Amino acid sequence: MKRLIALVLLFALALAQGLEAFWKAVEVPGGVCADGSPYRFYVSPGDPKKLLLDFQGGGACWDQATCGPESRTYRKRVDIQELGLAQGIYNRISVANPFYGWTHVFIPYCTGDLHVGRATVDYGGFKVHHQGARNVLAVLEYVFRNYTNPERIFVTGCSAGAYGAVFWADKVLSTYKSAQIAVCGDAGVGVRTEGFPGFNRWNSRLPELPGLSANPEVHEIYLALAKTYPKAVIAQYTTVLDGTQIFFYALMKGETSPSEATAKEWAIKAQEAVLRPAQAENYTFYLAPGSQHCILPRPELYTLKVGEVSFLDWLRALAEGKTPPRVRP
Template identity: 25%
Template sequence: MWVCSRRCRPMYTRLTYRFGWLTRGALVALLLSLGACSDDSETPTKDMGAQDMIAQDAAPREASADMPVGDSAPQVPDTVLPDASADPITAADKTWTWVPFPGARCANDTPTGIGVSLNSASTKVLIYMSGGGACWSAATCKTFQLAVNLDGYDKTKFDADKSVTENGVAVFDRTDSNNPYAEWNHVYIPYCTGDVHSGTQYSPVSGQHHVGYRNIGRYLSRLVPTFSSATQVVFSGSSAGGVGTFLNYEQVQTAFGTIPVHVLNDSGAAMEETYLKPALQTQWDAAWGISKVFPSGCTDCKIGNIDAIYDYLATTYPKKRFALISSLADKTLRKFYGFGNSPPKDLTADDWKKGLNDIADNKLSKLSNWRVFFIDSDVHVFFTKTGLTTTTKGTQLSDWITAFNDDTDAWVDVRP
């Protein structure tokens, strides 16, 4: 999946780049090293991996503090440390500021943090989680590095990350009249755990600290007091960050209490098992421990049935809004979902379209607080400089997002 670059390449092209630089032979070697990971195998190979979904009912300060390391490696210590302060964040208005969190860790167990651009005149908050691939094994994490920032993400990287500080992410652009979030408070959550922001453990298989879910809990310990007077929070993300919105929603809404939190997911769809193979989900869980963050009230949420999260969120939070943006032939997610095939092979554009429409027709259309905006293309992620002007059937994406924010009658399903 997904975004950012170690050398500040344009955001949202990273995964395509990562696969693009592999020669045909190298890509074949990667696929062979991943081994068979299809639904046909009762015992998926050790190195075939992890990647997406789900959220949990837990107070933010506790969610990060007490999660164990992987069950298969209890002897490996987790060095997540308590943060020195849960005080509100203070920073100059409309200026990007790095906020370190000593207890939040990257995959290499180095500390990380978040970026904020505050606007004291606004009571609305956009929390955005970045994307940038995913990894779950020695091959995907170390040999081919299919996730970004596994070597860490700190203030130095943030200051150099032009995709954030120079309006590469459209929803942060305060100068763009098409941006519905131009005057909101902005929170940027970087991605350096390789686990779609949803891991809970150290993995001896990948050799990485996949603790993205725990990091979100750390950030909430200061974000909640910072925005204690907020009237609205939009919890958003692109690609891996989009997937993470599902998995982290419950801990975010629980933390903010009576302040409404709504979800805006850019290109992070979860599909049913015909397309998102249970064996692949099993490998994700082995590396990241995502089943540990399934909402305790979601009895149908389990490995092999990740898409049950749609129904759970809608019925548990009926007054909250959930939005999914996706192209009908997303070329990047088709690659990652393709790791569930044996041998690994991209989903076809037709299969992706079928899977996406299946979710929309048989799940989301029956849920009163879910809406979709689909685009007839193979583009991956739309929160780019020109992405907000994307149009489907005469409706511009930025206008649809405004309707989502304001909960007007114009917020309807938009599909080609």
């Protein structure tokens, strides 16, 4: 009863004070979003020994059409609606949340470059600041300076944030060598067209791992992470017909609306991409039916079940540093 009363009072305080009751904004000198506006990130304090590093999603852009001022394919400035909705892993007062009581570092995304860009590009009359790498480095420097000895770390992100998580995991893993670390990409399996120009256009910072090519496929990065850091747990989640991932794959092919053939093509390539790293014992995945995009920011995190395995139990095992079973519909 006392715990319930405390939670009710905490919720009332949150309503009265807004986001400030849970989240502290940290300004980043020199940080910049796509449209030139300033960058900042957010920290929800908790146990300093348990650290959740969470990369925000929000699309991408790579040419004049997708990067234009009227384009809706990417975030152009800091937008933290996930925090306000307080669903999924953002429900900070739910004891069912696998990260209840953890320190949660929310890394906003506003550069259209999957968190790895190091370029400002003129797309014919307008510029886009693809400076995601600069912003993330500032966040990680803050984290490394202020959390020197965590015992558990969970690196994750939804959509474009899934790429941020896997592309920057090597930096976290090489810094915290004694911590129990799990990396989980949510709805970012990396299916792309041959010759996709984005990574070169953004002058991307990609992982520094043994055996990787200059422009590796995402499934190669998952496998390289698992092999290079065998004590870590590497994982990913997706639905088998993720509508948003199919939409972006269609854009890469020049389709403004995905054709049925493109959707089928994506589904085949996506399952291949998820399965390929499975040769590593410390790699796992959760494939769910349907077309929903992302699960970590959604209430379905607490209700989804495929076969005998609930997603919540699967995620909780990851948070505890265990390798949960591989799940397919």
